[in-house]
Amino acid sequence: MEGWRLRYVLLDLETELSRPLNLDRQVPGITIAATLAGDGDPQLWYEQDEDGRATGEVLSQRNAQALVQYLGDKDRAGHTIVTWNGAGFDFRVLAHASGRVAECIDLAWRQVDMMFWFHCLKGFSIKLARAAEAIGSAKTGGLSGADAPRLWSEGQYERVKEYVAQDVRATAAVYEGAIRNNGLQWINARGHLSKAPGRLLSVQDACKLPLPDTSWMSRAPWSREKFVGWMR
Secondary structure, three states: OOHHHOOEEEEEEEEOOOOOOOOOOOOOOEEEEEEEEOOOOOEEEOOEOOOOOEOOOOOOHHHHHHHHHHHHHHHHOOOEEEEOOHHHHHHHHHHHHHOOHHHHHHHHHHOEEHHHHHHHHHOOOOOHHHHHHHOOOOOOOOOOOOHHHHHHHOOOHHHHHHHHHHHHHHHHHHHHHHHHHOEEEEEOOOOOEEEEEOOOOOHHHHOOOOOOOOOOOOOOOOOOHHHHHHHO
């Protein structure tokens, strides 16, 4: 199935504070967000001056609301919103930044959050880089989500723009690969290719999956409420 025949829009955002974050205590502002519709080019959302240059400020409520409107329009037009940890992170942060909490919750339930689907199926989570590597894609070399807030604060806007744009490209490649292969592939801790078979589900439907056997795990896994509790 070719990418242009899939109707989807990817969402990824970066914040002013490094991860891991405790969103129950503090929800950081958005520095930059990226969307990618189908086989188009990434669209970047950030505060700009009159000449179109990044100001370094967090995304205003007005522009955050415009992003919510854009995603809602795509959803209503039949596009699947796709994220990696969008339930537990991106939509929660966007809800706070935009003030449009109810709309963000509705979109968060309807989206396909591939990491959350994987967690519901397997009982543990993996990083996007592991899934991207499995299908021959890659995140921006040398950078991680922890680097983006620091680089943004240092005024290295172009590097962060490149990073977040590549993130949505990698997420798109993972999503299309999961559709083609009827399951999500990843490189496991032993360096081998593994696959979680099955059709990708919305967050709402993924929550209905039976709990997986996690008796083999040395530590109790995160509950699904860790990701979606704020949406209840």
